[in-house]
Amino acid sequence: MMKRLSGLVVVLTVLLAASSALASVPGELLIWVDSERFPVMQEVGAQFEEEYGIPVRVQEMPFGDIRDNLGVVAPTGEGPDIIIGAHDWLGQLVTDGLLMEIDIADESLFLESSLDAFTWEGKRYAIPYAIEAIGLFYNKALVGETPPDSFEELITIGEKLKEQGKYALVMPQPDPYHTYPFFSALGGYVFAEDEDGVLDPLNVGLANEGAVKGFKLFERLLDEGIMARATAYDTMMSLFQNGDAAFMITGPWAFGDVRSAGVDYGFTRVPSIEGQYGRPFVGAQGFMLSAFTENEVLANIFLNEFIATKDTMLAIYEQDPRPTAFLPAAEIINEDPDMRGVTEAAEYGVPMPAIPAMNAVWTAWSDALELVINGQSTPEEAIKDAVEQIVATIKESM
């Protein structure tokens, strides 16, 4: 709600300022980026301007606001040419008619999963720069150098840790995103996909046999005291940082916090269930093109020749270390074991569905997790109800 309000504020400001300096102008580039990418983009923009005499203006705004502001501002003709964003915005932005297809000059430069994440109905919508996927952090001081490969092993380790008054595992709860590997390991899925990669929003596979099995394991970990119950992200983090938990399931955004706490840690993929590895959601970030740009070709040249370069990608990495989607830079970046770990975890992942119907999925799914975490419902019941609710909600709005 606050976001929508701030959108209104943007409109008013734009109207009051009545300033053409904020709009996409033929022969000039306007780029919206978040604070982490801002310095790099300013530098690249200045280089481009110096070399070609094309003014490049880089505007900084909070990452999440970029999506909302684009929807408010672009249709009025005041928007940017290029934005930075996450792949899961794609569904909304494309159905809203706010994005333009990007003509990627050389697709072999990018990690395939990152290109897939930014593909919508067969078209590419971004030059990806980073990917992310969740995995297992382990505290080497507590469990040694070799992480468990399966949940069975993890439970065995957990029994010993319990005697010391420690938890084996922590993860954010209730959090469908982090819990997805439990559902996907034995065949659960969010939406069924046809051969062309188009998702069917009425075929939800979160309550199928495999998904329920994984969900039951989740419940068992809670009931046996292997996994801490109802931990929000911050609580989870402090348990792991203080050595009160040996394993933590989360993603690359946690590296900074774990390092600063001085934990001797490793990062690997989420353990297997009955020999099958869970498939985490893969996310990607990239540069997208506004449908209202006045500089389609120019922006494509800028992205293909100035952003998709080793120098720019390394600079982006140095500013905010994330596993890269750009293969020529991967060799250097993946020397860092953390980055390599995430890249490997992502290889087994599936792109997080980007269709707008996901909004309805997160809510109901999260409720199902919470009911099980609170011990107010069984996994079968909770997830079956959730799927019914998801399908009903999606049907209602079709």
Added chain:
Amino acid sequence: MRGLSVKRLFYGLGLAILNVAVIWCAIYLWGVQSYGLLALLLLGALALNALFIFPGGYPYRYLAPAAVFMILLVIYPIVYTVYVALTNYGTGNILTKEQVIQQFENRYVLDPDAGNYTFRVYENAHSDRIFLFTAPDGRLLLGRSGELEDVTGRDEADVIPPGYSELERRDVIRLSTELSALTFEYEEEYQLRMRSASAFALYIKQYSYDAGRDELVDLISGVVYKPVNGAFEAPDGTRLTPGFRIVVGLRNFQRLFGNPQITGPFVRVFLWTITWALLSVGTTFAVGLFLALLLNDPHLRFRRLYRSLLILPYAVPAFISALIWQGLYHTEFGVINRALEFLFDTRVPWLQDPFYAKVALVILNLWLGFPYMMIVCLGALQSINSEMYEAALVDGATTWQQFRYVTLPLLMVSVAPLLVSSFSFNFNNFSVIYLLTRGRPPIPGAQTPAGHTDILISYTYRLAFESGRGVDYGLASAVTLIIFLITGTITFINFRFTGALEDVRENV
């Protein structure tokens, strides 16, 4: 006389500056075709000018700024919300029909098998440009004012007229937006368009809009799309994205009332909303008043220190406090439960149990809200004449009687309207609910996304932003209007019932 003319000059100058600003904005609004806002602006400016020019408008001058802001910040949003409630505005339908048609008209499909046409550009002193293309099959094509000519086998110096010189790559990129506007017809159906800094490519125009028949034709497949319910639809029901914004009349309201998925939890949510608002006002007022009475006692030492400390919760942003409280309430690791465990050997499922989640919310809101009530009551207590207490003392009234028959009634005169507005505020207190419980705990087996602690406004949020199609502003605006009607009615009845406004007026 002299003073008057200086004043007039001052007014005149101010009015002139204002009018210049208005004209500037008006030109801009005209430019972006925002005629509604333009009319509003001009009317407003006209009215303001009239106030200053005609002597009869004198008293209204002082009301004018308030009126302007009222229109801008209250009335305009309300009108706009009513308008949105009557449209299908939301994910997939945010553009206008014209914008959508324009997007489809500009959609070109790259012919993937045709390959790239590398090019060189030549320019003369008048900025006339000639292109020389090398086709994938090796042919040489000369492109000039939209026409292509096969010049295979001829020499470059032979085809390029004198006076033209080749543009460097640097200039090609600099001029790429201009150059990309130049396209060449190629064998009827194709267009040769700029693709990158070094190549053109063949594209096929995909859609054409027939304004007379209001149809969109797919030029490749021949399918005809007609606008149905805010999107172009093929005879087989396929709908093209993006869709566009249309007025749908009362359909959002029909969805709201005709759908058991939505109406089902409405009564339950409504009752909890009322309970929540009443409890919030009641508890914060009781504690605030109690503390105010203590702090008002002249015998109390360090009063100023206490007062400053007690205002602190009010000074800390609610967003931060709510997150801290979320940690305090944690069933296993929270400080509150650890203390309870230590003292009474018991744990309370604060955020998991429906009842305790509600208690937790009321406690949090009490923490956030009592300083406001305390400040208000302190102010009101100061204004009560001390002679009243002396008289009461002479009559032999006990402390309780003093409070009950002197303090409270006199306090209520000034505080009652604030209690009513506090009720309305808490009725819509989205942030506290959303930050602490997000409307949870969920209800087992529920067919709707409403949780135990959802109030109307947080439920609206779920309907609007967690819907099956993404974001649904139209539906959200419809619910907002209904909430507005409910709060409006309650507030109105409250004011009439307490007579709050009348009393204040008598006291002034």
